[in-house]
Amino acid sequence: xxxxxxxxxxxxxxxxxxxxxxxxxxxxxxxxxxxxxxxxxxxxxxxxxxxxxxxxxxxxxxxxxxxxxxxxxxxxxxxxxxxxxxxxxxxxxxxxxxxxxxxxxxxxxxxxxxxxxxxxxxxxxx
Numbered sequence: 001x002x003x004x005x006x007x008x009x010x011x012x013x014x015x016x017x018x019x020x021x022x023x024x025x026x027x028x029x030x031x032x033x034x035x036x037x038x039x040x041x042x043x044x045x046x047x048x049x050x051x052x053x054x055x056x057x058x059x060x061x062x063x064x065x066x067x068x069x070x071x072x073x074x075x076x077x078x079x080x081x082x083x084x085x086x087x088x089x090x091x092x093x094x095x096x097x098x099x100x101x102x103x104x105x106x107x108x109x110x111x112x113x114x115x116x117x118x119x120x121x122x123x124x125x126x
Contacts, residue, residue: 023093027052027068031099035116036072036089039101048073050086057092066093096120 032052033044040047050071057067068091075082091101098118105112115123 021095023066023099027070027091027093027099031118032070032072032089032091035091035099035101035118036070036087038116038122039114040074042074046075057090064092067091068099 029049029052030044032049033047036042036047037044050073051069053069053071055067055069057064070089070091072087072089073084074087076085077083078085089101091099093099097115097120100115100117102113102115105114109126113125115125117123
């Protein structure tokens with residue numbers, strides 16, 4: 001293989017790799033409601049997505065360009081009935097999980113990572 005064709009193959013491989021790491025669809029209110037419903041064990045019909053804000057997620061020397069902040073209204077028990085409460089969720093996209101959000105919970109024996117994923121559903125990693 002000569003140099004120009006080697007360079008072409010390497011460039012083509014890089015373009016395919018970069019393109020594969022881009023979301024092929026936006027985070028919709030339906031996807032957000034479904035995943036928040038998985039986390040809260042609420043019916044997605046009982047959740048209202050107020051806002052989906054574009055952005056990027058930065059923290060602990062890590063940055064993701066494919067991030068959305070979602071504000072959701074939940075009906076929760078309060079004042080002898082049900083009241084609305086706003087919660088904020090930070091969704092990130094990657095090729096394995098699609099749109100997802102996660103949290104760390106302390107349980108007996110240490111931390112557990114909980115992930116709610118568009119492609120894989122609810123995942124716990126112990």
